[in-house]
Amino acid sequence: MQTLQQKIEDLNALVLDGRALEAFELYYHPDVVMQENELAPTVGKDANRQREQDFFGRITDFRGAEVRGVAVGEDLTAVVWHYDYTHQDWGVRNYTQASVQHWQDGLIIREQFFYGS
Template sequence: MQDVREEIEDLNALVLDGKALEAFERYYHPDVVMQENEQAPTVGKDANRQREIAFFNAVTEFRGAAVQAVAVGDDASTVVWHYDHTHQDWGVRNYTQASVQHWQDGLIIREQFFYGS
């Protein structure tokens, strides 16, 4: 459990330093499955990398992010984030999101994001 705690803390620090794509490359499994709420999941690191790049390219103004809570269990972690940004398609977004990660071999193999619309 200590390894997951150290890894999620480093991943969060990278995100807070504006290095989310570096965190993605370092901590996500080649077969990662990522899912927004109950939408269809995106499968594989390449597809998820493209999804992440498209998201960051569509953020027109970034006002902040903060970690509000972290929970760690056996090969699992949950991070509650608060985000404040403007997206070119969605407008002003100021919201709280829970990210639930499942770890395998020191990498995130599955992640699901839960947030309101």
């Protein structure tokens, strides 16, 4: 059985390998709630899958992603990412983001992303 440290490291490796949607299928709970900063959360795996597919489908140039830090607690992980890409609707995006994951039954039940505009 994987530890939380192993799970978040595998999830991050999948994202870095361009397999974020595969990571989503493996590590996210059916009732997952995902939230960007303080915007209204998106509830449920189906709705979040669609949100993720829409996001990745609008990236026109992906220049890189980097994990800058990982923290693991009891049923809680946090990852500091740096992203550099061009998005069809938002233009050039080059920023640092903190992602905080709450785990339940070995899967992410809640994730919130914190970043500047």
